[in-house]
Each structure stands twice: as structure tokens, then as C-alpha cells.
Amino acid sequence: MDTSITTAKKKILSSEEYARICQFINTYQGGLAIDCELEMVNRIFTDVEPLALICILQSELFNKSRGQHWKHEQRSKHLLKTYEDQCHQYHDNGLIIRMACVEGMTPIALCRLLLQEKYELKQRSQISRLLKQPHLIKDSCLGANVQQCVYSDNQEGPITDLRRRIVGEEYELKLKQLATEAGIHFYDEHDLRRMGYDKTPDIKIILPFLYKGCIVNWIESKANFGDPKSHMWNIQQQLQSYCNRFGPGIIIYWFGYQEETSQLPDNNIGITVLTDFPAREDLVFMELTNPAPIDDKASVQIV
Structure with a gap:
């Protein structure tokens, strides 16, 4: 062994x-x-x-x-x-x-x-x-x-361009699989484009959840390293639009990031920077419970 x-x-x-x-x-x-x-x-x-x-x-x-x-x-x-x-x-x-x-x-x-x-x-x-x-x-x-x-x-x-594209798609698929395993319901980019959105995150959460007390409405997957310069570019080109349209969310740099990246003041618009999918113990979900027999209205409960 x-x-x-x-x-x-x-x-x-x-x-x-x-x-x-x-x-x-x-x-x-x-x-x-x-x-x-x-x-x-x-x-x-x-x-x-x-x-x-x-x-x-x-x-x-x-x-x-x-x-x-x-x-x-x-x-x-x-x-x-x-x-x-x-x-x-x-x-x-x-x-x-x-x-x-x-x-x-x-x-x-x-x-x-x-x-x-x-x-x-x-x-x-x-x-x-x-x-x-x-x-x-x-x-x-x-x-x-x-x-x-x-x-x-x-x-x-x-060959290099093809490899990078495949790796990017692999980690987008990984994000969707982990989200599904965690019980998260979401729209992906194709769903959002059919609904008329132009700039779309990799997944848009249907029923937002909490990650360490922060609301999460979307998650973006990046199969690269998040240095401050590239992260600022991502904020300007993508993440700011997501925050304006959908609210706070998470960006995952699967291969890591420079520690300053997660501490940039520009993240205060509602951006959380991670290197992996959030741990299950750090997530709090809201679920619609079945209505009680004496009440015809569904209640919302944090579980």
C-alpha cells in the first residue's frame, strides 16, 4: 500500500x-x-x-x-x-x-x-x-x-491555440459538474444567450446562495493564473458588467492567483476571487419548502 x-x-x-x-x-x-x-x-x-x-x-x-x-x-x-x-x-x-x-x-x-x-x-x-x-x-x-x-x-x-481552448472548455465543464453536484440550479452561457443577454458569465445561479456570508449570483471560470493586471482587465471587460446586471458573484482562477488580486479595491463591487469551487461547508442555500396544510403560501427557508 x-x-x-x-x-x-x-x-x-x-x-x-x-x-x-x-x-x-x-x-x-x-x-x-x-x-x-x-x-x-x-x-x-x-x-x-x-x-x-x-x-x-x-x-x-x-x-x-x-x-x-x-x-x-x-x-x-x-x-x-x-x-x-x-x-x-x-x-x-x-x-x-x-x-x-x-x-x-x-x-x-x-x-x-x-x-x-x-x-x-x-x-x-x-x-x-x-x-x-x-x-x-x-x-x-x-x-x-x-x-x-x-x-x-x-x-x-x-496546436497551442487548440490546447488552450480545450483546457478552457474542460474547466467550464468542471464548474458545471461541481455546481450540479452541490445542488445548485443555474443557467449556462447558451441559456442566457437564448434569453437575449450578450455578456454572460459561465453560470448564472437561478436561486442565489451565500458563500461565507456573501450573496452569489454568478460564477466565472478562468483556466489561467490571476495576476492583478489580467484580473483588472477581466473586471473591465466582463466582471463589472456581470455585477451591474446580476449582482455579486465569484471568479475562479483554477491555476491560482497573486495574493494582491483578491485584495484589489475594484473587487468591492461584488467580486470574490477563488482558486477552486467553494467548499460545501461554506455554502448556505435557500430552498422553497412545501406549503403547510393550513397555509396556501410557500415559505422561504435557509438550510
Whole structure:
């Protein structure tokens, strides 16, 4: 019999812990993002939830890429010439990956620039089509390199986008299953859209309940890490609208959050931040009881 005890990984990070992780990511020189991810998960931050580390890595690299995109775009002609000069020397499919490491870019970001420059593509959708179907690229060597980048890049590209979408849907389904098991009756996004709502939470509670004394009218599922910046964006784009329309509710960051996130003054409009579905002992439900024989009116009772 296995008597080992699995230690729970940390999901709520202090500002200092979060800053150390970000610093490691932004100063990492060891190769691709997947190498940085493995280093963090297996060697450096072994006490932190791995999915939290992966999400922080994604966020930091996205912000870095967005800030440097214009610089790389100005060098697209030079990058294409470098690739074409070297592709005759190397007869493998890893040239673009090696160039991306040198340039401090993700392989897919470099692929986009090379395809855009080589084929004078003006629309992002044209480039995305070639990334999804590298066999359509006329230059077979470039096509093989692009295909290798699609398989190797864990930050961008069609495979990564599909994986993130599936994970998001998986945790939305998990939210609905846990809510159903807790005896909560709710409308989901599809129900609310049929009723004419545009911005909708993942579930809208039909009969509100109490969580640690706070009324809950809706729950939003986020399969990512809640740093203050992304949480503020979620408030502006979604949560404020939910509070205005439905009242107070809960947002679940399944992979964790920075401790400041739950303490932001902007949450005072009625937002509770959690890392998991509320524990059953913290919930108080109201139920309509059957009318007593001497009374023809139903009463509301807290159970």
C-alpha cells in the first residue's frame, strides 16, 4: 500500500514569489520557452502549481513579444535573408528554431515574419492558414521548418491555440459538474444567450446562495493564473458588467492567483476571487419548502 503523502502545490503567490518567477522568465537564456518551462517546473519553483508557472510564462512572453514586435518587424528583410543564406548550409528542419533562440523570439512569431516578408502577405489570416497547413508553402524547406516550429512552440500556433481552448472548455465543464453536484440550479452561457443577454458569465445561479456570508449570483471560470493586471482587465471587460446586471458573484482562477488580486479595491463591487469551487461547508442555500396544510403560501427557508 502506498503511504506517501502528496504535498499540495502552492496556488496563491505572494508579490515577492511572483516577482522572482517573472524575473527568472525575463532573464532566461537557455533556449525555447518549453526549456524555460521545464526548468521552472522541475528544478527552480518545485513548490508552485505547475499550471500557474505555465500561465505566468505565457503572460510574460506575450507582453515581451508585444513590446518588441515592431523592432522585429523592422528587421524582417534581414531575418529572411539570414534564413535563406543559411538554409542552403543546413539541411535539417531546425534552422528557424535556432534563429528564434538567438533573436529572443518564439518560433511561430519568427515564422510569421518570414512568411509575411517572403510572400508579401498583408492579412494575418493568410499567414495563419499557412501555419495550419504548412504543406501549402511553396518553398518545401521553409514549409518543413514551419511545421517543426508548429510542433515545438508551446506559446503560439494552431496546436497551442487548440490546447488552450480545450483546457478552457474542460474547466467550464468542471464548474458545471461541481455546481450540479452541490445542488445548485443555474443557467449556462447558451441559456442566457437564448434569453437575449450578450455578456454572460459561465453560470448564472437561478436561486442565489451565500458563500461565507456573501450573496452569489454568478460564477466565472478562468483556466489561467490571476495576476492583478489580467484580473483588472477581466473586471473591465466582463466582471463589472456581470455585477451591474446580476449582482455579486465569484471568479475562479483554477491555476491560482497573486495574493494582491483578491485584495484589489475594484473587487468591492461584488467580486470574490477563488482558486477552486467553494467548499460545501461554506455554502448556505435557500430552498422553497412545501406549503403547510393550513397555509396556501410557500415559505422561504435557509438550510
